[in-house]
Amino acid sequence: MKKQRFRFKILALVVFGLFALLAFYGGYSVLTYGDRWFASSHNGRVRQQKQTVAAGSILDRDGTVLASNAADGTRVYAENPAVRRAMVHVVGDRDGRVSNSVESFHASYLYGFRTSLWERVRLLLSGGERVGDTVRLTLSADLCTRLTSAFERHGVRTGAAVVMDWQTGEILAMVSLPSFDPMDAEAELPAGARYNRATQTLLNPGAAFAPVAAACGPLTPEALQAAAEAFGYNDNFLFSDLVVENSVYPTDRDAGMLAQRAAGTDGVRATPLHLCMTACAAANGGQMMTPRLILSVAAPDGKTRHTPLPTVYRTAFRAEQMDTVRACFTEDGLTGIASDTCYLGYLPDIGRPWAVCVAVWDGTDARIPAAVAEEALAQQNINSAGGSRNSADRGE
């Protein structure tokens, strides 16, 4: 009996262990993936909440209203049609045609799911209308509109561009073409207009993969794979502010394909946003910042509910490799790498710490991405504290 009792103890401990596993996994998965599950367009709870809660507004970094509720409760978007078209893939639309937009991915803020119990009780007692939180984005509507205009001037119909602050990871601009006007529900959408190509479409980076190849040292299949993974390839991107398609680097370590892979082809695929993060890492001495889309979230009473802080996503390469990696970028104002489909660059100026990626899918002229980047950014100055003014406004 004594031995049997000891074995009972072991079995009880095994069951406790299984329960601990349940608790750990349950907590981990809800805290890690919960926002994504919640934001799914299939989640009927958001639709239900829309019946009783007036959605909060979405603002750009300067306070320009990108989405708000009209007096009759319908959702309306920015007054300027050009801004609406430039930002629809990030902001979203009332019909949910764009997936993983702020309207859906941050519905927990916009539709008051984060409202505390105390606030709810207070509203219940006062009889006030429930209103969601106001979300202020890191994006500049002005810069986004400039990028879209630059694309259109060059006749690009399918493209994407991302501008990031390489010091903080703030996404200053993110546009995707083809686009549409979210206020025009009747219009027939061009093919692919629902996708945010900046975060959802993978492309062969080509020459834009050069910083990774430069960071790998002696070129072997293992070293190149390790370098790519250090830059975030094959990682499961779980950024809290936005959904990004995972970048891919082939894991078969095929030595025969090494040259192609070092040149960013043969199964090497990344989104424009991830490529922009690569440029950020090059500019920031190897520190790749977590991309941020939310500048702050304010409760209906104006109090700040959430202010995300810059965090390092990963260290892509060692400090002593910085010169080698930066040597991949040319020295022409915006230092950049042009490939058939995309242009990658950054401004080394601490006062304007920007990195940019412009990708074009239907271009015949390889110079177009670089030209778009140059035109859109040349006259622009973004105040990293939140204000945005171009040089003309400042009288420079």
Next chain:
Amino acid sequence: MKKPGASSAERRAGKRLSGVVMLFYASAFLLLALRDNAWQGYALAVGVPAMIWLGTNLLPHFFPADRLLLTLTNFLCALGILVLYRTQPELAYAQVIFYGIGIGAMALCTWAVRLLPFGRRMVTLLALVSLFLLVLPLVAGTEKYGAKNWIYIGGVSFQPSELVKLSLLVVLASGLAARRFWSWLIFALACLGLLMLQKDLGTALLYYAVTLLLAYAATGSWTLLLGGLGGSAGAAWLGYRMFSHVKRRVAVWQNPWADYENAGYQMVQALMALASGGLFGMGLGLGTPKAIPVFETDFIFSVICEQFGLIFGLCVLLIYVALVWRGATVAMAARRSFHGLLAMGATLMIGLQTFVIIGGVIKLIPLTGVTLPFISSGGSSMISGMCLTGLIQGVASRNEDALAEDADLAYMQGEVRE
């Protein structure tokens, strides 16, 4: 671990705990009653706490019983009724009846363990009746969610495998305690074979795991345990190859979003319910728990988390942990090997069943169609769960008797010496 005693301090603590539990349910049902303005809600606000009081205090009047175990069990049963009332009131009314029957069944099982000898003939008869019950669904059963494990008699449906759990434990405990190797093995294998034929793989998994672990507890044979684990891995592979619905469930487990419209629908809905609840829940009465298919049985844990939040869900897990701890304590305090194995078997059955279903719901393991003990809707599940508690209570009660006898003996010996 401390032996289950019934000191006055423990009794007072037990009464305070059941008082808190009763208050919780009275306020929860009252909230729903006020929302719906339905008299049934008010009736439940009074009736459910009354049943908890009855379930916690009635049994100890007749037998020495473990009050904490009773309080925990009653908390879980009442939680099931509350969640069902929130989602589908008709199911809650039926569950109240099953709960009442369950309390009676628990008392009956406690009585059986206290008084019945469980001799060889009785155990053999029990085994034969159980096998007959398991054959019934194959002959005259109906299929539900891919498994043919239900039978309908006179308008009443039940799942024989839920009741056979009890006899499995009795046969295993009896055979293992008496070192009759073949008797329990043949019975366990026959049960497993019949369950496989019914395609009730979740229950088969439970039977197998409990048999293996009890055999290890009785024999201490690592060869048996490791061989059994290896066998189960092989059986899992075989099940995957043989049954299309197993393949489908594994695919859904890997990525439910890939087939959202069809096979992945319920898993995705369950995950969204978990996420929508967040840490503190959407609030009792809010949310859309009915969007989850089979929310009343397999996915009731998702509903709990949606309504009350993940932290409350973890507290429910802790209650099961306390239940397992209490059951193991009772098993360790048993004087006879048979009783120890019986209590440990019942404890393992409850613990593993809870792990299998919650693990499936949170996507830790592939989903198998078993119920969440005490909480899920359904008479078979409720009664079998209460009977398992009754078995543990019976052993706890015998332990108390033995302790009392020891005390009497010590007292008498003291008198003789004087």
